[in-house]
Amino acid sequence: MVPVSRVLLRDQALQLIRDAIVSGELAPGAMVKDAELAARLGLSVAPVRTALGRLADEGLVEAKPQSHTRVTPLVxxxxxxxxxxxxxxxxxxxxxxxxxxxxxxxxxxxxxxxxxxxxxxxxxxxxxxxxxxxxxxxxxxxxxxxxxxxxxxxxxxxxxxxxxxxxxxxxxxxxxxxxxxxxxxxxxxxxxxxxxxxxxxxxxxxxxxxxxxxxx
CATH class of the missing domain: 1.20.120.530 (GntR ligand-binding domain-like)
Structure with missing residues (x-):
């Protein structure tokens, strides 16, 4: 993944993270840390967290409060x-x-x-x-x-x-x-x-x- 411009940050973060999951760059079962993703994308943590919440709704990631977020396994x-x-x-x-x-x-x-x-x-x-x-x-x-x-x-x-x-x-x-x-x-x-x-x-x-x- 590469840094994105500061236009529609949430949507761009969503698309890039989703693409990384679909492509396997973020593999099934991989732990995801919003701060690390934000650094890789050149973004603040807020739009990345919003994107991860949307991806959880889509079933591509699963989050346990106060524990971890990970890419869902392929079932x-x-x-x-x-x-x-x-x-x-x-x-x-x-x-x-x-x-x-x-x-x-x-x-x-x-x-x-x-x-x-x-x-x-x-x-x-x-x-x-x-x-x-x-x-x-x-x-x-x-x-x-x-x-x-x-x-x-x-x-x-x-x-x-x-x-x-x-x-x-x-x-x-x-x-x-x-x-x-x-x-x-x-x-x-x-x-x-x-x-x-x-x-x-x-x-x-x-x-x-x-x-x-x-x-x-």
Missing amino acids: LRQVRDAAVVVRAMHELAVRTAAGRVTGDDVAAMRAANGRFADALAADDLPAALAADDELHRVLLDRCGNAAVTATVERFTPAVRRLERQRFAAAHGRESVALHDRLIAACAAGDVEDAVTTTTEIWTALLSELEETPDAR
Whole structure:
């Protein structure tokens, strides 16, 4: 992690600490001290404490008063539960958005899927997951439901944390094709096919999680 500018300190601290947890830089079970994190980020302790409180709400850290704060272990049941919620929210977003997409939306999704495929070919998992998020964000934005977006943002990091450790190349290649199908359905205004494809995208991930042992 690198120091951040003094703009929106709480939000920047939140994003950087969350990214460090999702990437594994802050490993499952690692003890977290707000003063040490603040020094590493070049911040005061206050925005870091606020960020850690938000991350506790998201289930990425756990705090015991007067004791310690640590990165939560990876518990597959909890990750699966989060993935089920994320799938449902994306299904709802697509049901609302698929009939409303613009030509610019379709172009943005196609470009994101191209970056996703290129990142997979380069074995660049962080870039692949970022491109995947960008693609689905188009539909979240077009949906316009703040509660749906907030729920996706709340639970997706738990899923991504596991994917960063155990992402299968075969799953990624399948996702490229499913993304193409989703984009085509949205371009055609075929809401039902768009929703069905979204379900397949997330069900494939859930199936992969079902085959993964717990990691603590």
